[in-house]
Amino acid sequence: MPERSSNDLTSLVGRLYDQHGTALYRYALMLLADPAAAEDAVQQVFASMLSSGVATAIQHDREYLRQAVRNACYSMLRRRVTRAEVGDGTPLLEMVPGAGGSPDERVLLEQAMRGLTVDQREVVHLHVYEGLTFQEIATMQDASINTVAGRYRAALQRMRQHLSAKGERA
Amino acid sequence: MNGDHDLEAALRRYRPAAQTSELRARVLTPATQARRTWPWAVAAAALLAIAVGFSAAGGRVAPAPADESGAALARVTDPAALDALEQVYGSGLSVVMAYTTVLAAAEPAPSVAPAVEVEPWR
Numbered sequence: 001m002p003e004r005s006s007n008d009l010t011s012l013v014g015r016l017y018d019q020h021g022t023a024l025y026r027y028a029l030m031l032l033a034d035p036a037a038a039e040d041a042v043q044q045v046f047a048s049m050l051s052s053g054v055a056t057a058i059q060h061d062r063e064y065l066r067q068a069v070r071n072a073c074y075s076m077l078r079r080r081v082t083r084a085e086v087g088d089g090t091p092l093l094e095m096v097p098g099a100g101g102s103p104d105e106r107v108l109l110e111q112a113m114r115g116l117t118v119d120q121r122e123v124v125h126l127h128v129y130e131g132l133t134f135q136e137i138a139t140m141q142d143a144s145i146n147t148v149a150g151r152y153r154a155a156l157q158r159m160r161q162h163l164s165a166k167g168e169r170a
Numbered sequence: 171m172n173g174d175h176d177l178e179a180a181l182r183r184y185r186p187a188a189q190t191s192e193l194r195a196r197v198l199t200p201a202t203q204a205r206r207t208w209p210w211a212v213a214a215a216a217l218l219a220i221a222v223g224f225s226a227a228g229g230r231v232a233p234a235p236a237d238e239s240g241a242a243l244a245r246v247t248d249p250a251a252l253d254a255l256e257q258v259y260g261s262g263l264s265v266v267m268a269y270t271t272v273l274a275a276a277e278p279a280p281s282v283a284p285a286v287e288v289e290p291w292r
Binding site: 010013014017018021022025026027029030035038039042043046047050090091092093094095096099100101105106109124125128129153156159160163 | 174177178182187188197
């Protein structure tokens with residue numbers, strides 16, 4: 001590959017990272033519940049774009065990158081290379097400035113999130129934090145809309161149970 | 171929090187944590203340079219531990235099949251050992267390679283026949 005084209009590719013990948021990197025990392029973090037593994041997953045995706053040069057051919061970059069990160073995360077989960085079960089104390093959630101959250105509530109919600117299955121956490125993330133509809137999530141996951149909606153309802157129910165159990169104990 | 175709306179509203183007061191600032195540099199560095207080395211050290215340590223454990227437990231293997239392909243996995247008669255290998259190396263070719271290494275480590279050293287005392291003067 002000529003030098004100029006290599007530089008172009010690097011700058012294109014850098015631009016894609018600047019546009020989507022944070023959202024992709026957050027998605028990976030919700031799937032893996034492990035910050036280091038989430039960074040590895042995002043790095044894998046961008047490194048593969050750099051090495052294959054596929055970045056120049058992407059049409060719908062956000063959807064493509066999200067799917068690529070999803071594949072990388074599930075591949076890591078299958079190989080069990082995350083430490084999600086251990087929980088190293090690194091926060092999964094951070095407060096949105098000015099939204100009125102509290103550190104105690106953050107910890108409670110985070111514990112409830114960690115108690116979900118990967119599927120459930122993914123649906124919650126995509127729906128609540130990325131604003132995708134159930135139909136869009138279903139298309140992305142190649143699942144039925146009923147399955148996605150069921151996962152979401154089950155996730156919220158499980159979180160409520162966790163929060164009310166903690167509330168009774170407090 | 172009684173309903174889904176309350177819980178969703180609570181969730182929206184937060185967002186997933188952001189990545190470290192170093193990730194951008196890692197992403198734009200060639201993979202061969204940026205790849206972390208610590209997982210390999212962990213894997214090597216785990217392999218050593220498995221090899222020692224396998225050896226200490228007197229792990230038994232069935233006779234080798236004629237083919238040298240992935241069927242080598244079938245030779246492992248101790249499911250716990252195979253599971254441990256899969257946890258470290260995943261499945262497929264890599265576990266076969268790991269298994270081969272473990273097998274070599276677990277193999278008892280060939281016994282040396284005692285030297286025959288020869289009395290050349292007789």
